Amino acid sequence: MRPFPFVPAFVLAPMEGVTTATTRELIASYGGLGLVCTEFVRVAGEHVSPRFLKRQVQRAAGVALSVQIMGNDARLMAEAASVVSANGADVVDVNLGCPSKTAARKGVGAALLKDRAQLRALLTTMRAAVPGLFSAKLRAGFERSEDALDNARAVEAAGADFIAVHPRRRVDFYRGVADWRIIALLRRELSIPVIGNGDVWYAADALRMLEETGCAGVMIGRPALRNPWIFRQIAELNAGRSVFAPSGADVVAHLRRLHASMAPALHGTPAHLVGALKEHLVFLCRAAPNGTDLARRLLRLGTLELLLEAVEEAFSTLPPEALDLDAFGHRRLEPRAEATPLYDGP
Numbered sequence: 517m518r519p520f521p522f523v524p525a526f527v528l529a530p531m532e533g534v535t536t537a538t539t540r541e542l543i544a545s546y547g548g549l550g551l552v553c554t555e556f557v558r559v560a561g562e563h564v565s566p567r568f569l570k571r572q573v574q575r576a577a578g579v580a581l582s583v584q585i586m587g588n589d590a591r592l593m594a595e596a597a598s599v600v601s602a603n604g605a606d607v608v609d610v611n612l613g614c615p616s617k618t619a620a621r622k623g624v625g626a627a628l629l630k631d632r633a634q635l636r637a638l639l640t641t642m643r644a645a646v647p648g649l650f651s652a653k654l655r656a657g658f659e660r661s662e663d664a665l666d667n668a669r670a671v672e673a674a675g676a677d678f679i680a681v682h683p684r685r686r687v688d689f690y691r692g693v694a695d696w697r698i699i700a701l702l703r704r705e706l707s708i709p710v711i712g713n714g715d716v717w718y719a720a721d722a723l724r725m726l727e728e729t730g731c732a733g734v735m736i737g738r739p740a741l742r743n744p745w746i747f748r749q750i751a752e753l754n755a756g757r758s759v760f761a762p763s764g765a766d767v768v769a770h771l772r773r774l775h776a777s778m779a780p781a782l783h784g785t786p787a788h789l790v791g792a793l794k795e796h797l798v799f800l801c802r803a804a805p806n807g808t809d810l811a812r813r814l815l816r817l818g819t820l821e822l823l824l825e826a827v828e829e830a831f832s833t834l835p836p837e838a839l840d841l842d843a844f845g846h847r848r849l850e851p852r853a854e855a856t857p858l859y860d861g862p
């Protein structure tokens with residue numbers, strides 16, 4: 517087995533349209549991260565240009581980079597994997613989790629979990645094209661979470677170096693809660709490292725996931741948009757140091773940094789910039805008092821100036837204790853991962 521260099525790994529999850537190079541860089545700059553993932557690169561029916569693939573390999577200082585590929589054509593995906601690998605991606609990952617209707621219709625993402633023979637053949641071909649670390653990120657199953665172990669075994673048999681699991685089924689989309697028992701099951705049964713993912717809303721949840729499941733690392737998606745300092749808080753908690761408590765002013769500064777870093781890439785298209793900032797705001801508002809109403813109000817604003825002004829007004833005077841961003845989730849606005857189990861397996 518190839519060495520797995522990130523134990524315990526704290527990983528920023530791939531998120532389409534959100535985990536762009538600028539977002540990865542900014543969240544990594546707050547500390548505590550070992551690995552960041554790109555959103556998926558779609559390989560659909562034709563050869564993807566090497567120039568496009570090369571542009572996806574943008575590193576954030578001091579952290580490893582995983583480039584994710586989504587598709588179902590083994591030869592084309594292997595070709596893309598080989599190009600991103602040659603251009604410096606530390607990890608090439610395969611998307612076995614996208615739940616969208618389009619992905620299901622096209623037989624990609626979580627739909628690959630429906631046919632294990634095809635899955636194994638595809639991953640084996642890709643494995644052969646990747647000299648470095650190769651991984652897959654999967655859901656618990658398409659319709660049945662009881663398939664999680666067999667699917668994970670297919671990933672292992674194809675030669676993946678590690679696996680990340682988001683233990684919801686495709687049919688759940690983002691409903692319900694992630695069933696961490698599936699992470700523990702894969703950890704027990706597989707010999708490759710397992711990265712757990714799903715509903716790690718507070719820094720203390722990450723340590724609880726490590727302890728309860730024995731996973732080699734924790735991957736965090738939406739909660740890191742809601743609280744971009746969560747990885748820093750995890751590192752501080754882990755080291756027994758005092759833990760950073762973000763205030764409303766920190767949230768405003770974060771949004772301004774996002775704005776400054778995104779603006780050059782979206783130069784001349786303020787509407788895109790407003791849209792991109794709103795993607796983050798939806799999550800940032802979840803930690804604020806009356807966050808749903810606040811998000812609704814902010815999403816109606818059409819210009820950058822109005823948006824930044826309203827964010828400043830809503831957040832800048834909030835002290836840390838008014839926000840749901842502390843390491844232990846004392847206000848606990850988000851659901852706990854053990855709330856509604858899905859899994860009926862061994």
Ligand SMILES: Cc1cc2nc3c(=O)[nH]c(=O)nc-3n(C[C@H](O)[C@H](O)[C@H](O)COP(=O)(O)O)c2cc1C
Pocket residue numbers: 529530531532533534554555556584611612613614653682713714715716735736737738739
């Ligand atoms: C907006 C958004 C985009 C996502 N895009 C991807 C993607 O490109 N690839 C992928 O494997 N998962 C994607 N996911 C799933 C996340 O990586 C993650 O598995 C999921 O959000 C559960 O983890 P969390 O509870 O930490 O958010 C996306 C999730 C969201 C919310």
